[in-house]
Amino acid sequence: MxxxxxxxxxxxxxxxxxxxxxxxxxxxxxxxxxxxxxxxxxxxxxxxxxxxxxxxxxxxxxxxxxxxxxTAKITSQHRLIYGDILERYGVERARMYYDANEHALDDYARLCESIECDFERKDSYVYSVDHPKKLLRELEALEKMGRPAAFVNDVSLPIETVGAVKFELQAQFHPLxxxxxxxxxxxxxxxxxxxxxxxxxxxxxxxxxxxxxxxxxxxxxxxxxxxxxxxxMYQNRSYVIALQATNHQEREALQINGMYVDENDKGMSFRNYQDMLLLGGGAHRTGKSGGKWQELENFAAEHYPKAEVAYRWAAQDCITLDxxxxxxxxxxxxxxxxxxxxxxxxxxxxxxxxxxxxxxxxxxxxxxxxxxxDPSRSMMHPQLVCNALEATCNLLTPSTKRCPHMGCALKWNKEENSWDCACHGSRFTEAGKLINNPACDDKDM
Ligand SMILES: Cc1cc2nc3c(=O)[nH]c(=O)nc-3n(C[C@H](O)[C@H](O)[C@H](O)COP(=O)(O)OP(=O)(O)OC[C@H]3O[C@@H](n4cnc5c(N)ncnc54)[C@H](O)[C@@H]3O)c2cc1C
The missing domain is CATH 3.50.50.60 (FAD/NAD(P)-binding domain)
Known part of the structure; x- marks a missing residue:
């Protein structure tokens, strides 16, 4: 796909x-x-x-x-990260993280002046469907850092929210x-x-x-x-569909004028590309089960019943302890x-x-x-225990198919026809060809 x-x-x-x-x-x-x-x-x-x-x-x-x-959103708003960094590492480091990412956004803006890649400035929003306190904590952190953000009550999405944290003038583009x-x-x-x-x-x-x-x-x-x-680190997989509509009114309904993501990592993300709406979500740890495309299609059927799925794909990314x-x-x-x-x-x-x-x-x-x-910063974090437990369970799980990376049991992923490792996220085709690392070689099946 x-x-x-x-x-x-x-x-x-x-x-x-x-x-x-x-x-x-x-x-x-x-x-x-x-x-x-x-x-x-x-x-x-x-x-x-x-x-x-x-x-x-x-x-x-x-x-x-x-x-x-x-999904190629270019933003320094990474869900509700600033409250967490501030609590764990203090205001100075939270500011460093913000400034590094804003500097990156400026670099893209400068480069894209001479590269035609559908680069567009858009406001970015992290919304919540049930946790106003989390949004307020993030705003407080940003205020302490002296960096700009605003609270908005309404977002242009077809769902009930309790508001959103808004970062102005972020961006989206066509990465390739x-x-x-x-x-x-x-x-x-x-x-x-x-x-x-x-x-x-x-x-x-x-x-x-x-x-x-x-x-x-x-x-x-x-x-x-x-x-x-x-x-x-472990890997977390998520799914994307691009919705397209033929009739003018439905096409208008797909335009959301911004980039949106749920504060909850099981929630959804939204952005437009031209007249299409890219919906992301259905996430889960690679090798585990989750909502996948079905969750996105159910959402689309309920909120955009006339739109069609023009593209669908999936990917995974590495998740760090902090x-x-x-x-x-x-x-x-x-x-x-x-x-x-x-x-x-x-x-x-x-x-x-x-x-x-x-x-x-x-x-x-x-x-x-x-x-x-710094990759050598402290590893003391509850997620470390989760990663270690996950690895131990998968190492002890009896299975004939084991990952060549570190020997964890592979699980069959029927939606994508692949063998996936829940420890570190390596993936293989049915015939054993390597799809995603950290495993480095094909597997004999
Ligand atoms: C569904 C989804 C949506 C996302 N949306 C956004 C978003 O809106 N905004 C955002 O900022 N981020 C987003 N991300 C994250 C972003 O896409 C990734 O973090 C980023 O693309 C990773 O780039 P990379 O260069 O690290 O990895 P990759 O693009 O995977 O590149 C790694 C390369 O290394 C090569 N390689 C591996 N092993 C070897 C070897 N032994 N020798 C030589 N080459 C090797 C591979 O072939 C591969 O080409 C999203 C992630 C997901 C999963």
Missing amino acids: ESIWQKTQKLPSFGSFSSNKSKKANQKYDVLIVGGGLAGILCAYKMQQAGIDYLLVEADEICGGMTMNT KFVERLVQNLNIAEHTKVKEFGVHTAVTNHGTIFADNIIIATHFPIINKHGMYFLK GIPYIGAYAKNTTGLYVATGFNKWGMTSAMVAAEILTNKILKKHTPYEEVF
């Missing part, structure tokens, strides 16, 4: 590492970026702008992972139209999969690459030896190894933040907000 972005924009192709014109036999790049999703591509773009000698390698084709299945222009002069090798890492080396299916610095931008990090990412991405040194004891992951379904701005921080790190420059994203 292809997303609206895949269907409406083709991306350029790049040769593999063995055919790459800049291939350097036994010479070192300054930076090797592993993974050609938005995070890797923005890192490559910023490195190129800074004059750094880099190569990006992508196992398959660029943006073939989660980036082609996003954006990438298509951005990658034109970047140094990229496709169909080049990293199979093994050594000190400053990466062994690929097209030979060994040497680099002083390596950035892991593979969505879920694929090196287990360091960083404990298998304990401090809702903040992991961007920076891969682990305390690694040198020249960096990571950009854990975007918690807010990867548009987070990928730009990652590109800024990691480019500065390579240039040995400090980024004012880098410490809030």
Whole structure:
């Protein structure tokens, strides 16, 4: 099932590492970026702008992972995160998180002045159907931080809410139209999969690459030896449908003039793309059950009975312990190894933040907000216990199909015909072909 972005924009192709014109036999790049999703591509773009000698390698084709299945809202409003950051880390760090994401939004706005990618400024809203107190707590946090937000009673959605927190002048775009222009002069090798890492080396299916610095931008990090990412992250899957209407009045009803998301992570999200309404939701931990497309279709049947489903797709993202991405040194004891992951379904701005921080790190420059994203920050969080329990249960579950990543039991996902791992979110086709990492190889079925 292809997303609206895949269907409406083709991306350029790049040769593999063995055919790459800049291939350097036994010479070192300054930076090797592993993974050609938005995070890797923005890192490559910023490195190129800074004059750094880099190569990006992508196992398959660029943006073939989660980036082609996003809903592409560009915002510093990441559900109700500011109240949580403020409570856990204090006002200074909450401000850093806000400023980093606003800076990313500005970067997109500047780039999109010369890239035709349906970039539009839109207000962003986080609504609640039953928790006004949570909204007020978020507003209080933003007030303490000295950053702007407003409470609104009504939102243009066909459901009852108790109000919403509004961030003005955020944005939405077509992610693949954006990438298509951005990658034109970047140094990229496709169909080049990293199979093994050594000190400053990466062994690929097209030979060994040497680099002083390596950035892991593979969505879920694929090196287990360091960083404990298998304990401090899991993946959450969600579903999208694009609704279209033929009659004028129904088309008008689909226009919601903003970007909306429920404060509850089991709730729904809304944005328009042209005359369509993109509905997101049905979320669940990968490998578990949830509302899936059925929940969205039920909602559409009730509230937009004349609209038709023009596209449907699904994706998953990495969820961190505290809702903040992991961007920076891969682990305390690694040198020249960096990571950009854990975007918690807010990867548009987070990928730009990652590109800024990691480019500065390579240039040995400090980024004012880098410490809030430090991957080695404390792991003390109740979610850690949940992740550990989930892994233990799945390791002990008897099953003939086990994930090659860490041996957890795989569960059959009948809606998408895949074998899914509830521990870390790896997915395989019925025949065992790898769909999503952190597993790195196909599975014998
Ligand atoms: C349903 C849904 C809706 C979302 N909507 C929004 C939104 O509105 N706004 C927002 O900000 N965020 C949103 N997100 C989040 C956002 O889409 C993601 O965070 C982002 O796309 C992740 O980008 P990435 O580059 O980290 O990963 P990916 O796009 O998955 O890229 C990783 C790449 O690494 C490659 N790779 C993996 N292993 C190797 C290897 N060994 N060697 C070489 N290459 C390798 C893969 O092939 C892949 O191309 C949404 C997420 C979901 C699930």
